[in-house]
Amino acid sequence: MGITVGFDLDMTLIDPRPGMVAAMNALGAEAGLPLDGEHFAANLGPPLDDALRGFEAPEERIPGLVDRFRALYPELVVPITVALPGAAEALRAVRAAGGRTLVVTGKYGPNAQLHVDALGLEVDELVGELWSTRKAEALLAHDARVYVGDHAGDVRGALAAGATPVGVATGPCDRTLLLSEGAEVVFDSLTEFPDWFERTFAGSVVP
Incomplete structure (x- = not known):
């Protein structure tokens, strides 16, 4: 059996920023609070309650x-x-090599699953509401050997689980920051992932 590879969701596999702007601004209007959708969407990663505290809710x-x-x-x-x-190609590359795909996200699990279903992403398992080093809980439980994410918190989660940390510079953290946190490799986009995975892990067998 091939290895399990974990992926973050927001700004790693999907770009939810326009909707995040709309949802946060709608929430602010309903609640009578100065919630800034643009700022929220530009800094996706940390849990929603932390973002709300940042807006002094x-x-x-x-x-x-x-x-x-x-x-x-x-x-x-x-x-x-x-x-x-x-x-989609990154997920398919893992499964084509006999591996399993795992999404570990800080997002509320049922809403994360809606994205996976709507976009037809080939995901074997999804675990929600885990952030930064707590992502290691799911990575260890599923024996993930690689974790791919756009945020420094994703790198920390991979390292905490003993998984290979792979960065992708499509979110709020740039290449320099991801490397400084300990990412083994950083891609400009996931289009670079299949070739790297083939060279590095294809054919790996879990004992």
Whole structure:
């Protein structure tokens, strides 16, 4: 059996930024709070409750705001989200080599699954609501040997799990930052992933 490769979702496999802008701005308008959708969408990665704290949302309102954002999400975000270049091909490369694909994301799992289904992405397992080093929980549970992500938090999660950290410079963290965090390799986009995977891991067998 080939190896399991983990992937982050937002700004690694998909680009949800237009919908994220719309959803956060709609939430702010409903709640009467100065929530900045553009800023939120440009800094995807950390958990939603942390983002809301960054906008100085009252702590006691955060659980309700999170619930409402999740409710708005299927209608406002999913329909206008696109797959990033090379995403489908990267997933197919792993499966063609006999491997398994795993998405580990900080996003609410049911909404993450809506994206996977809507875009027809070939994902074997999906685990939501894990961020940074906590992603190691899912990576270890599924014996993932590689984890691919766009954020420094993704690199930290891979390292915490003993997986090969692969960066992709399509999100808020640039190549220099991803390398400084410990990424073994950083791609400009996932279009570079299949060749690298073939050279590095194809034919690997899990004992």
